[in-house]
Amino acid sequence: MALEGVRDIWPHGAEGLPPGQGLARTFPRFGVHFTSPLPAVAPEPSIEVRGALATPFELPVAALQELPRRTLVADFHCVAGWSVRDQRWEGVPFRTLWEDVILPQAGPHAEITHLVFTGLDGYRSALTIEDALADDVLIADRLGGAPLTGEHGAPARLVSPGQYGYMSTKHLSRIELHTREPARARHRSGGRAFLLSFVAPHPRARVEREERHRHLPAWSIRFAYRRVVLPLLATRMRPR
Numbered sequence: 001m002a003l004e005g006v007r008d009i010w011p012h013g014a015e016g017l018p019p020g021q022g023l024a025r026t027f028p029r030f031g032v033h034f035t036s037p038l039p040a041v042a043p044e045p046s047i048e049v050r051g052a053l054a055t056p057f058e059l060p061v062a063a064l065q066e067l068p069r070r071t072l073v074a075d076f077h078c079v080a081g082w083s084v085r086d087q088r089w090e091g092v093p094f095r096t097l098w099e100d101v102i103l104p105q106a107g108p109h110a111e112i113t114h115l116v117f118t119g120l121d122g123y124r125s126a127l128t129i130e131d132a133l134a135d136d137v138l139i140a141d142r143l144g145g146a147p148l149t150g151e152h153g154a155p156a157r158l159v160s161p162g163q164y165g166y167m168s169t170k171h172l173s174r175i176e177l178h179t180r181e182p183a184r185a186r187h188r189s190g191g192r193a194f195l196l197s198f199v200a201p202h203p204r205a206r207v208e209r210e211e212r213h214r215h216l217p218a219w220s221i222r223f224a225y226r227r228v229v230l231p232l233l234a235t236r237m238r239p240r
Helices: 061-066 094-105 190-199 219-234
Strands: 046-051 057-060 070-077 082-093 114-119 124-128 138-143 157-159 172-178
Touching (some): 057 061, 070 138, 094 138
Antiparallel strands (some): 082 138, 138 157
């Protein structure tokens, strides 16, 4: 399929973007689930916190309003090669949530190395503690001055601008603390987990290092993304 079908959302070659990225004019719904209905959200949603904890607990999403908040303007980069600029997120810095809420509940001898973020749609991302505690990582509940829409991860989502978008789990419903790297499966659906394992996303996904694939150099898969993945997405993505 030719690239003409994606030009409205992915004109390539904008200045100032990371290697291999093109500028999208809209911020589309994306992910392994983007053709499925949006997940149902409970009237009073909460985020479960589990794993290497002395006492597992639930954090009501409404409680994010009571914690120190931040507005972050950052570009968002998809591993498939499109980027949107200057997205205005609002939420709680994850470092604040970690230090003020989660860490006090951790076991006294637990040495946390990874955090797994799970969404209502079943998607999972595993971040190293180093990446999760970066200064620009948020648990966001607002985008562009308005509450998150379902397409962008309502009621709350992880936002990690320094990593490709597949790390920024939408519809956040659970945070798990791990003392070693967790299993690679990124979705509770067997079919989608197999698809993601076949794609072999990089475990760190740092944009500045172009960490797209676990095994292959980034330049080797850019052509496949541009000629195969992006045209497919163009037929299915829905702009907000």
